[in-house]
Amino acid sequence: MSAAIPPVIPSAIPSASDQSGIAAQIQACAHDAGIAQRLAQSGHTSGPAYLKPQKILGHKLVLRNATVADASYIVALRTDEQKSRFISSTSAEVRPQEQWLEKYASDDKQIYFIIENMEGENIGTVRLYDQQADSFCWGSWIIQAGAASSSSIESALMVYHYALALGFQNAHFEVRKANESVWKFHERFGAKKTGETANDLHYSIAASDIISSLNRYAKFLPRGIQIQF
Numbered sequence: 001m002s003a004a005i006p007p008v009i010p011s012a013i014p015s016a017s018d019q020s021g022i023a024a025q026i027q028a029c030a031h032d033a034g035i036a037q038r039l040a041q042s043g044h045t046s047g048p049a050y051l052k053p054q055k056i057l058g059h060k061l062v063l064r065n066a067t068v069a070d071a072s073y074i075v076a077l078r079t080d081e082q083k084s085r086f087i088s089s090t091s092a093e094v095r096p097q098e099q100w101l102e103k104y105a106s107d108d109k110q111i112y113f114i115i116e117n118m119e120g121e122n123i124g125t126v127r128l129y130d131q132q133a134d135s136f137c138w139g140s141w142i143i144q145a146g147a148a149s150s151s152s153i154e155s156a157l158m159v160y161h162y163a164l165a166l167g168f169q170n171a172h173f174e175v176r177k178a179n180e181s182v183w184k185f186h187e188r189f190g191a192k193k194t195g196e197t198a199n200d201l202h203y204s205i206a207a208s209d210i211i212s213s214l215n216r217y218a219k220f221l222p223r224g225i226q227i228q229f
């Protein structure tokens, strides 16, 4: 018989007494999804790590793990003239994207989600990558024209909710200086500028500010998330 797996309590999850139950909601969702056991099984006995779920169900959106079959969708989205202005450039060829997604399938250092609406239609992408200790980085965030206007807030809240359920304490990311609506979006969420280069602004946001935003914007994600592995 195999030895019992020691429970890992993700340290980022604040006590249930703060911020009107949001922290408790995150804790319950992590418990229901067996996050602690899954982290232990993948060798992460202390601290957070990326786990790839099949799906995360939100209020009006679903995040689902990207597969090779999503290559042409991702290429079309990332080469859209309007949407690609402030993201790194992508080949218009589908094959390199398929190869990237083939490698991604066995890469435990990132999670690439296709954002879907409840009708199962793709509406965008978002990615978690570049873990630095208990801080996660997110980006590759694109929502196609015509999606419901709540999609940006809900997808951001879902990413934050999931990352806290994994045990992260902080997030970090970069935004192009010229991408003003996006850095303003992050600043409204409580992100703090930590530095800049000629073209980019660097931000981080602490778990306490993430929890405040999950609380402030709770109407966009009223029942939190449900994680399906």
Ligand SMILES: CC(C)(COP(=O)(O)OP(=O)(O)OC[C@H]1O[C@@H](n2cnc3c(N)ncnc32)[C@H](O)[C@@H]1OP(=O)(O)O)[C@@H](O)C(=O)NCCC(=O)NCCS
Residues within 6 Å of the ligand: 082, 083, 084, 086, 087, 139, 140, 141, 142, 143, 144, 149, 150, 152, 153, 174, 175, 176, 179, 181, 182, 185, 188, 189
């Ligand atoms: C990044 C991206 C996904 C953000 O989505 P978006 O729809 O542009 O986000 P917005 O900031 O316009 O927010 C959408 C709506 O929510 C509203 N909103 C945003 N933040 C809000 C907040 N904190 N409180 C209340 N409403 C808010 C906006 O006012 C807007 O409402 P409207 O449609 O009625 O005007 C999208 O701009 C995109 O795909 N950009 C191209 C790729 C890119 O640059 N990605 C970022 C790389 S760092």
